[in-house]
Amino acid sequence: MADSAANQAPPPAESPAEAPAVGDGEQGGISKKAAKKAEAKAKKEAEKARRAAERAAAAAASSSAAQTEDLAKDNYGQETAETKLSPDAIEVSLKNLGEEHVGKTIELRAWLQNARMQGAKMAFVELREEGNWSIQGLAVANQEGTPVSRQMVKWIGAINPESFVVVEAKVQKPFEPIKSCTVTNYELHITKCYIHAAAPTVLGMTLAAANRPVANFSDEEAPVDQEVEKLNINSTGDTTGIPAATMLTHLDNIVMHKRSAVQQAIADIRAEMKDLYRSYLRSQGFKEFEPPCLIAAASEGGANVFRLPYFEKAAFLAQSPQFYKQIEIAGGRKRVFSVGPVFRAENSNTPRHMTEFTGLDMEMEIKKDYREVVYMLEGVLLHMFRQIKERCPNEIALVRSVYPAEEFLLPEPGKEVRLTFAEGQKLLREEGPEEFRNVSDDEDMSTPQEKALGAIIRKKFHTDFYVLDKFPEGARPFYAKEDPANRKVTNAYDLFMRGQEICSGGQRINDPVELEARIRTKGIDPASPGIKEYVDIFKQAGVPAHGGGGIGLDRVVAWYLNLPSVHLAAFFPRTPKRLLP
């Protein structure tokens, strides 16, 4: 385990890690940015040199130490079945560490995220637990009352970062607060230390790099001459000197990607968003159900649908649980929701698209007015946005420290922004950029138009969250209910975050005669596969008026935090070019 001096060296050539970004891609340093970058790089090199020296010293000390007898030899090494800690060592997690533990011996199972020697008799380590909790540990040789040898100290100082270790230590107050760790008021005086699972000598991506903003989200391996551009993305305001890695490098090193504080925080926020969605809808009388992924027909024309051989027939992967939500309503439920994967075989290589994502869907009976559904969708999202700040304030702050973002503005209660599509287009014509002066009320909005409208609404109404209602008839599918008072528009809506759609929904036609007529108007044969089964549902028995919506969880998380890509919000992002890991 003494071979870890290479820890901070660039990864070997076969590993597509951050190595290229450390390279010499910095010709023509004329801007302030470049100067800053150069300075940062110098700092980094100095730090690297310092560490190398430290490790060389440790290695030297280690080999000389090996010649003397080691009285502490049972107190460190690889963990085995025989490894025993003191029976009075208390198990305590770092987040629960308090004054009552000072002077006590504790047991900790944690990741060692850093180890270094200070002289030949002292080693410092940083130990980390889930939730970005870290604490400083130190091992001092030949102290009175502690069974720590010089050999043991050297051994600890040379443990590969990101090894998982078992530590026995006494909790002490440090002379001054430890700024490099999240536990600042306590430190651990190590008496025993074992490696439970060793990390490799060279990590494919260091934790520090993993915690930097991702440099590039391209699905393709970036050729070397794009490295300058990558560094530019990376170096915005950055003085850490730690190179950022591409998304491909992050995915190739998924373990380190996930261990980063920023990804842990995003994962926590995502899990809580999901829980808030469910608990709110449950409190409103919604019943959960599971729609199928495997379906017999591609209901919306078959574009962008994955098809697979299914025994002697074919199957498709559901693009949306809508049909099944409606069956639940037809089948006697007043309100239903589902949380699950949906699939799009869309060859879009953008930071906004994935081929598999998590849908938060809901459908409900309408009593008097389809706006009951709009308000429910608005209500659940506002609940999620308001509560996430209560549940995850530290996680949000942590993400913002890596991916800076303006606060996500919410409307004051009672001042929710609900515009009709026509009102939105009017705003764009009157207050939007030149190129949108002639947008029409009958045509769907483009993504740039949506973003421009988002900017206008933020300025005018001070909110990043709003509803656009009454979409034009031509912009909506056959099942969208027309507004009885104005058949040019539908009772269908989108919900937006920062000018980007995160939810689409509407009232559905529940009368089979009206539905078949509408299907014909849209140029579709009501007897075609997938369509026929859909219409038949409304013929089986009387189905009340209903509506719903589908929310993209990945987008909600990504846009709430203003992440540069939805891929950062997903646990295992799926793109047309990538299914690994």
Next chain:
Amino acid sequence: MADSAANQAPPPAESPAEAPAVGDGEQGGISKKAAKKAEAKAKKEAEKARRAAERAAAAAASSSAAQTEDLAKDNYGQETAETKLSPDAIEVSLKNLGEEHVGKTIELRAWLQNARMQGAKMAFVELREEGNWSIQGLAVANQEGTPVSRQMVKWIGAINPESFVVVEAKVQKPFEPIKSCTVTNYELHITKCYIHAAAPTVLGMTLAAANRPVANFSDEEAPVDQEVEKLNINSTGDTTGIPAATMLTHLDNIVMHKRSAVQQAIADIRAEMKDLYRSYLRSQGFKEFEPPCLIAAASEGGANVFRLPYFEKAAFLAQSPQFYKQIEIAGGRKRVFSVGPVFRAENSNTPRHMTEFTGLDMEMEIKKDYREVVYMLEGVLLHMFRQIKERCPNEIALVRSVYPAEEFLLPEPGKEVRLTFAEGQKLLREEGPEEFRNVSDDEDMSTPQEKALGAIIRKKFHTDFYVLDKFPEGARPFYAKEDPANRKVTNAYDLFMRGQEICSGGQRINDPVELEARIRTKGIDPASPGIKEYVDIFKQAGVPAHGGGGIGLDRVVAWYLNLPSVHLAAFFPRTPKRLLP
């Protein structure tokens, strides 16, 4: 809407409904059972005749009534945009109906599940809301103070069952409790009634038939000469005279299938089971995540895996989220869980199999002993079993009224049954049926052996839930950790309900060197697709010891209730022959 007299007639020939089961398949009625059946049939025929007469009378009355002026004509008919109820009508759901509503006018939106005339001046209806809440309504013509005409009464009496209606009515106490409805203490005196969505004249499956036990779970259309057998299955102890339908009929009439009280109750139990699983694990520090469905390689040899074209490559549908749970642990999580679909391309047409089902998965770091995982899995399941009785007592009772079952026996706290595989085999040898006298400790158990062991354990330990641990090495996959003290067995376990496996899990090998050696021992190339990516995870950084398990939600629900098929527990069962609806 006067054409509903045909409501109780058999469905037309093109509908694969229960019609055949009503047919004359009753030759050779020599048994008691057959006699009972004949009696039941006679009863049913009498009831049918009585209703037909009633409806004929209603129709006649209706045509004569049409000749006089209708003073109530605005108080009934098809609901339109102009339909108005009294502004002082209270919206109240049936489950909240109480003494304070007596004498008040309420508004109800509900399914009409039954309508009949009593003479020419009175119509009775049964109105139903979600959750199996039903109430009797009546309309009486020419009563003082109520704007109800003879024409209106006739019209109400002829509404097709399973239409969705809007009703305005005064709440009254009935002369005696209404036994046919779940609300027994109140009835509704209808003053207005509109059809919001009409059901067809003839339902593909009546609500009564939908609420009977499913007669046959075959995936194939049953030929006519099997009808006798179907009736036998159906008629066990049944005196309702209502024919049972096959599962195919249920699926072809999914709306009525879902409206049945028994399916509503099963769906409620399932949703609560899922919620109990999540909330318990969250309370134990587990973090939720979403594993992908689309994966790049079939990790377990490729058998029974769905394969699909994925842009220019191939993708597979995940059989289990295990790999991804382990990545989460490697990626810094202590405890994770997921709830989502898993897929098996297995051509098994049995009541225990589906090609898509819902997995409740979990994975956790092991501190000292892999039994921490066993106890956690046992703990979450016991929590689900104990709490579901608190949350859904009525739903469980309702399901049992249709599918009678012995109580699901739980161990007393502290008396959980945990046997080793070898102890289980010993029990089978010593106390099992003759054919299992020679079972070996080194070979996996067959399904009949599992069931026999379940019966022995129930008798001996009075529990239907237990753990079988330390499965033989040969019965477990390459990633299962061997017991260091006895390498012939693994630290892997199954959990059982009523002698059937509902959860499989174990400690995983977390050391890449040990893992590769084990993979080779199993005759697999560690560099093969899917395997290599798996091993690489443990090479990226040090991964602590961990283990987990996967629970089949569909089976948990089905076996808890002792349903005859897991298909009844699923919202949309997927079988090799069936993807619809």
